[in-house]
Every structure is written in structure tokens, then in C-alpha cells.
Amino acid sequence: MSHRMESAPREVLLFTLEGQRYGLPTEDVRELVRAARLTPLPRAPAVVEGLLDLHGVLLPVLDLRRRFRHPARPLSPLDHFIIAQAGARRVALRVDRAEGLRVLPPDAWDETPRELPGVGFVAGAAKLEDGLVLVHDLRTFLSEAEGLELDAALAATETPS
Template sequence: MNPPSEARPQEVLLFTLERQRYGLPVEDVRELVRAARLTPLPRAPDVVEGLLNLRGELLPVLDLRRRFRHPARALSPMDHFIVASAAGRLVAMRVDRAEGLHTVTSGEWDPSPRELPGVGFVAGAAKLADGLVLVHDLRSFLSEAEALQLDSALGALPEPA
């Protein structure tokens, strides 16, 4: 996500996970869907929670709890999946709740979090009236090794009959 400019504010999708708010650039988001049963994906990287069959398309579901060091929790029918593009790959991310869109203006944007050590996957932060929201960059969410391992696991799936 490029820093918003005065001429072109950026929209982000706000979501919550373990009572913390995060954001994704809206240009990366395809749709929101209610949580559904997942199918295990053998040999997938640890960050993949399973596969979601979305209208016949198999999508890897990224485990944000593991990535953000939150405690594991069983899938709930109240959870949402955010279907988004991550480094050219369509994925789903399980979140507690998608809150909606927010237009981030240049006065609210702070790019400095992405420069801090140990803060991967972050494009910057939105300084909102009710708190700071880290905006994540899905292009760097999967490491190269994780992407290769995921490709291998997906390639090992049996062909549909």
C-alpha cells in the first residue's frame, strides 16, 4: 500500500482478531464470506489453517492467529473469511469480524511501523480517532519458502473427478 496522498486517500478494510483491529488495503480484498468448514491440507506450511471450497475454488486459509502470535481458537460460525490477493495468489483469512471500510487520509497515515524490526507484513499504520490500526501488506505475508511449500501441497491434491 502506498502512503495516501492529499489527492488520493486509500481505503482499508478494518477487521478484528482477538479484540485488536487490523486493516488490509481494499485493492487486495475480493470479498467477505461467513466461516465454513475447512479441509486439512497435508504438507502445507504452518501458516495455512486448511482449504476453503468457495463455489468450487479451493483457497488456502491463512492462520492469522498463528502469524500474529494470538492463541489458537476453534473455528466459529460467527467468524468471517476475508478473500484477498496475497502476492498474486487468492487466499482466505479467518478473522473474528470484518468491521467495514475506512478511508485513510494522509494525516492519518504513518509509514514508520514497517521500518521497525520484527514487524513484518506491515505497510504502515492508520492513526484513527479510536486507536492505531496496523495495515498489512499481503504481498509479503507469505515468505518465499512458505509460498513454495504451499504450491507443493496444493500440487499434491488429487485431480477433481
């Protein structure tokens, strides 16, 4: 697999979703923003919740709840958006709460969770003193088909109506 993480992330951004903690390598994270209203994106793949207007740029918002099989819920003003880089694509992830950065000690990294059945989109797990955190690999988050579908949906929004 060419898109494996070359090495363990040194630092992760922790966030919660439905009471579970997850992490993202900080090198993939661009900024954190408060929840804002989303623009619907017709014909987008189901994993895309809508578009976020960030400084005049429309970013696709990926629905982590759907991807991790959590129950859907409407956008709350308390939600956070994590602006992140998924390969060549900049995206927004809606999370319940961004908890902040955590530096990982070298022995905290465990790559085995990627082998567990049903654990997709995971680069590994960080063993922290207060529990295990699954760390996501955003490059595997959108399937190629979803990426193409998303490109087509985004292109359709750019044509003047």
C-alpha cells in the same frame, strides 16, 4: 524493497483478531464470506489452516493467529473469512470479525511501523480517531519458502488419488 506499497491506501477494511484491530488495503480485498468448514491440506506450511471451498475454487486459508502469535482457537461460526489477493495468489484470511471499510484521510497514514522490530507483514499504520490500526501488506505475508511449500501441497491435492 520492491514490494513496498507505492502509496498509502486510500481505504482499508478493518478487522479484529483477539480484540486487536488491523486493516487491509481494500484493493487487496475481493469479498467477505461467513465462516465455513475447512478442508485439511496435508503437508501445507504451518501458517496455512486448511482450504476453503469458495464457489468451487479451493483457497488456502492463512492463519493470522499463528502469524501474529495469538493463541490458536477452533473455527467459530461467527468468524469471517476475508478473501484477498496476496501478490499473485488468492487467499482467505480467518478473522474474528470484519468491521467494515474506512476511508483514510491523507494525513492518517504512517509508514514508520514497518521499521519496528517484530512487526512483519505491515505496510504502515492508519491513525484513526479511535486509535491506531496496523495495515498489512499481504505480499510479504507468506515467505517464499512457504509459498513454494503451499504450491507443492496444493499440487498434491489436484492429482487424482
